[in-house]
Amino acid sequence: MVTGIFGENCAGKSTLADELARRTGAEIVSGRDYLRMARSETEAERIFRAKLADPGASVIYVVSDFDQLALLPDGARRIYVRADLETIKERFKARMRGVLPPPVAAMLEKKHGMFEGERADLVFDGANGDPAAFCDGLERL
Numbered sequence: 354m355v356t357g358i359f360g361e362n363c364a365g366k367s368t369l370a371d372e373l374a375r376r377t378g379a380e381i382v383s384g385r386d387y388l389r390m391a392r393s394e395t396e397a398e399r400i401f402r403a404k405l406a407d408p409g410a411s412v413i414y415v416v417s418d419f420d421q422l423a424l425l426p427d428g429a430r431r432i433y434v435r436a437d438l439e440t441i442k443e444r445f446k447a448r449m450r451g452v453l454p455p456p457v458a459a460m461l462e463k464k465h466g467m468f469e470g471e472r473a474d475l476v477f478d479g480a481n482g483d484p485a486a487f488c489d490g491l492e493r494l
Contacts (some may be wrong), residue, residue, distance in 0.1 A: 360434035365479025
């Protein structure tokens with residue numbers, strides 16, 4: 354199964370992906386990591402699309418750029434991870450050793466909500482949700 358986990362930077366996508374991968378053994382591919390599959394971007398994208406189209410594929414694709422959603426094949430499970438802006442800023446600040454420069458804060462503010470309204474099969478609260486409990490629910494589906 355192919356699962357697309359998408360949302361803004363620092364919303365909690367990787368934490369959820371790690372828990373899901375731990376339970377399923379699925380491979381995690383984040384953002385543009387698929388570019389390592391070949392020397393040219395075109396060839397890497399072709400190989401990655403073929404991998405995602407394989408009926409036996411067990412891949413979790415973690416997406417934080419809107420244009421990467423187009424790589425998800427029809428039938429992929431789509432999980433939107435959302436978090437409030439203050440949580441995202443605090444997490445980003447922690448990644449940047451405690452300092453959130455004003456231009457970075459402005460970029461986060463501008464991008465906040467960019468996935469709202471995008472088709473999702475499930476929504477995970479990356480600020481307050483429990484990844485283990487969420488994955489328990491997925492197993493029951």
